[in-house]
Amino acid sequence: MKGTTSHPPSIEIFHAQKAGEGFFSWVATVDHKRIGILYLLTAFFFFGVGGLEALVMRVQLAKPNNTLLSPDAYNQLFTMHGTTMIFLVVMPTLIGLANYFVPLMIGARDMAFPRLNAMSYWFLPFGGLLLHFSLLAGGAPSVGWFSYAPLSETPFAPSPGVDYWILALFALGIGSISTSINLIATVLALRAPGMSIRRLPLFAWMVFVNSFLLIMALPALNAAIIMLFIDRQLEAHFFLPSHGGSAILWQHFFWTFGHPEVYIMVLPAFGIISEVIPVFARKPIFGYEFVAASTVAIAILSFGVWAHHMFAVGLGQPMDLFFAASSMMIAVPTGVKIFNWSATLWGGSIHLTTSMLFAVAFLLQFTLGGLSGVTFAVVPIDWQVTDTYYLVAHFHYVLFGGSFFGVFAGLYYWFPKMTGRLLSESIGKVHFWLTVIGFNMAFFVQHFLGLMGMTRRVYTYPDYPGWGLLNMVSTIGAFILGLSVLVLVWNMAVSLRRGTPAGDNPWNAWTLEWAASSPPAEHNFDQLPPIQGRRPLWDLAHPENPDEPEASGGEPESKRSDRNKTGMMCFIASEAFFFIMLLIAYIFYNFSQHPNPGAQWLNPLKTGIFTFCLLASSFTFWRAEKRLGAKDHTGFLVWLLATLALGGVFLVGQGMEYFELFLKGLRAGTNLFSASFFMVTGLHGLHVLVGLIWLLIVLGFALAGDFKTGKTESVKTMGFYWHFVDVVWIVVFTAIYLVGPVS
Template identity: 40%
Template structure:
């Protein structure tokens, strides 16, 4: 995750005009009054440094977070419209009994793709669009922590979305529901390409979601304004932050489930094959471990939008800020613990039903805290009845209805009656559509001036809200009644005389009214984009930092980086006074802060525009296309392209490897101490730097966290299937420990040499460091060779039995990580030999070392589970 810069003409010109910054650089403090009082020459330098090149080259290579955010918003809204059309066709089919507009197969594909579209291609991406655009602005930063990773996340999302829809025009789209339960989705019952497209598309989409989540987490930790401690975070941040942390641990679960299913369908494995001792219930565990937190992933950022914008129209800060922030975190933590809430009807033991039923009830407490805080904010404020306020107030009602119906299904006896009825469909739409769409539309109206510099039509906006509000409740509330009357979900038609006719007719009418409201909103946005009233920097008189800069913001966001002394900086008592800020104008630079206190810590070199994210995103998509087509050559060529793009991305730049002494100089007392609350007018900070100061060091920690989750779910699958098996475990007898024990020692010894190499580099002993890294590479290759030999000697293969499927999949995943690590160590050895590292610039070396140590620790767990635990199982 090293975003090293490339060169562009404008950036080269800027570097020519601006002298190279010393290894320890000073932050100059200048007054800040909202719009930076800078001379024209400085602003032109900033513009030339940060702007995106015009034309298609800039369009493909830009890493500007605002451009990427708008792409997410527009793309997600297109999928909202597409998913809405699919819903209208289904509602037309269900308007009357015995309707024949669709065949059962067509209906199955429609309701599956509707769910996939709305849940995976709209709900989270649209929130990612808001966060990508707004996070650096509300945090007072120049950009996200990893701009290139940000661009990569979008290109992979777009590739995954296209892949998921690739088979739809041919009538071969996914057709087993968005939850894709086995055995219905296995090759025996669904032999076409439908499910393969869905499985590979979801794995690819998981990569996009994970790298995007990592970017948000590190941005929160490092890219905030000076003085913005955790207690002063904008409330908007908490929702996306908790959702991103959840994605790091939840997405690997569903990605693994889809990959195991793809192996069952294409490689003959037996994870879900009951005839070979597999367990279909494993799918539900893996899927709902992901899907229940995912509900809050697409809800909590929307709640953050409401908590951020609603106070603006109540003319007061959010009530009980700390309680709302803590309730956001608590909601996500509890969300991870109640996945069995969706499995009450699968024959679980009574103790599990009681525990998870109680936990499902408990999760309503933090949600209720947020509701009471919003109501208190409105009640104690002075509401201004602008269009966004209506959307946010309507959201509170939707949230209450969806929450109450969710608590009802948490009661186990009632859940048994409501499972697989339209009551669950109603609850799902109130949670995923009502609680998501209304904040999104309100947020679009609220930040439309910031996005475009214009206001949306106010009167037409209010009409649109009432059409949407009436249409939504008319469309989805009657589904509760249909469900209570026993109408099952996922049926393409129904007979007369069941008592469902009126409710379905009303639901269809409401759905079309809601669609009219969406069309009105889109029309208002398009017209306002060209003819809307011009907005100033802060047309709503809001409190956030994003409103302290022009609308739309300049490429560099803030000419002078602000210093924060309040949770609501533009509403602070001294906001009208000149405020100090930090000036960074000698290149693409941003300020890195300490994670908790928000004190200035490092000046970060930010990457320039690059084609690498686009190339890598396209190549990654074609890797999965090759797997779908069973084309070894296409898969290998695309994978090679991925490796080449990554190497170009991560290659160290000699111009950044400066050799001045690495030290922090003391702050210099200044004359503005009384006005600023600080006794310094400049700070000496390291530029870039090594160790925990480097952005990539923090990024690899998120990679380790999500990879650890992936291996954890793999080992969970092994232990679950082993505990459920009626056969001897392993079937071929206890594993032999001699060769595997030797291999374990070899891998652990390699970590010692990697550590020694880093220590020698920091002591300026390059050649001993090179030879130490060389030995680590040899030991890594020896581990791979012995593992291949052990595979060859096994009396079973990947498809022989369930144990073979588990053994080869788990060790194969680890082997892939080892091979990647060996390649990484080879390049680190080359870079050591070429003198790229020293005691002051060793971020890439630290990153590679962390990754390699993680791979070794993971093997210890695999060795314990695969090789040692069978002795314990046999002994009991």
């Protein structure tokens, strides 16, 4: 494998599609680079929106007892600011960069599923529109980005703002989950020869790990918002304590998603920093293994720390203490990263480009944000400062001082690759200093405000000693920050019009994206350099001192996963988490001391018969697959039809059961049993329905003779889904019908 390796030829027809010009070519694009740019542009637009919202809030808070905004307007603003910045800015920005650069970094032609990729993107503007449509429909949501129930329930938030918020988050969630599946499949299936997992550039690695985080965390949010939606639309009472619901379960569900979400927003930024610092320190990353492994530790731990958002809820001291312990543990791998980045600087030959300046500022600011985070893990301190401006300062240090600074570092680093032109360094430095000064001015003082007793989410405050002054400082800082964004826009405009041509590798960087032209051709690479280490371009330039000298023969060709199977497995994992959350809700509401009545009307025997049909359909599908493998198309069709019929019978059975329950007067809003029963079985039924439609499509393909060519992947992939739906039913049936509500 010495010398150059040609890229594996692409087989799919849509890969060969030529890049067109004009507006429509962007709408119709399936090219990961164009989609990446679409993500970034959309996110930048919403960054402007969210930023303006923040500035209006800061004007309102500039002086005590200000009356510029009504309380409701202010509450809408901070809700929209939070939701926008998290779901429409930080996540799409990072996903956009991942879209553009992960395939390039691993030497792939495109993402694993280009059309799915385009669909994921279009969910973003769609979700953004849904969210902002609330403005025309009676006002934006005004209950905060985590919509604590019961404040977000109909009695306290009757306007449809919260409903639009739910729909928007659901749409954005679909987009994020499918992108994550796509990224995982891309990394597992499409790595160029020689690019083992061990050699992944850290940005690609962190995006990869992050994608797992997304597919496992978002189902918790989806479960929670579906329940809230059922509450609001079908008059159930999952989160209404006045009717036996639980305000605390919402918080558990939300933060099961919400805390991993924090890491979803910083891990890719960590990845950017891990790319930028080595290049501008002219050294390989110090302790690659530790930076990479600590990412996994953070990802896993992030699922076990959510209750630290709830120390003040009164969960009891044992709970608080254990979560304090796990929250502190997560500081260890984070610290490992900081130390490794710092050690990469040590002994380097540091080029303080704008990108590097942002990375260095990231290091310091993120460390500060991380350490103030540690103070929150010390439970009694959290009891004092949570929900104050100290907290606001903390998470802005993490998300702005961390994520955004990482993104800016990445922007200056990769902009030449995306456009072929360098950003101006002199304007860039103005941008940098304005950002640093504005950011720290706006947010550092907020620590003190919090310690002085100023709570968050207040539209006005009394004239206490010091408060007015500090708030004014913060407001001025925010405006400097706003100005810095204009400087960035100016810089990009200047660069696009008359920027210095960048060349393929302006920074002498070492990862594969710099081996492509700037901007990369539609097909990414004409020819890939050999990959025999983590820094292929270093190895190419320094044949005398390669990173992995023993690997001179190239890595033995390891098998790449099948992309369809990988994608499907990830989807199933995500769905499994979703159903786990639903079942937890069911158990929570029904396995209690005083379960609501209704379960006595269930008929395990009758439903058992339909259950048998569903399970039998798994068997028939398995037979169908076998027949297809044996090229017996008639047999395949027969077994496929049997599967369809059995699945249909199951759905009819479920319909009959619902009808009987309706006749007995049971509605979703009747009580907590009925609400949770209809939710779990209904959502499962919906999955069966989707499976049946999918089976019909497969049937159509089969009748058209598509499988006679031996291309049977879609059948196999479908099979995984169908069997999964059956397995879910076994668990649901056991929990609801066999074990039943126990007291």
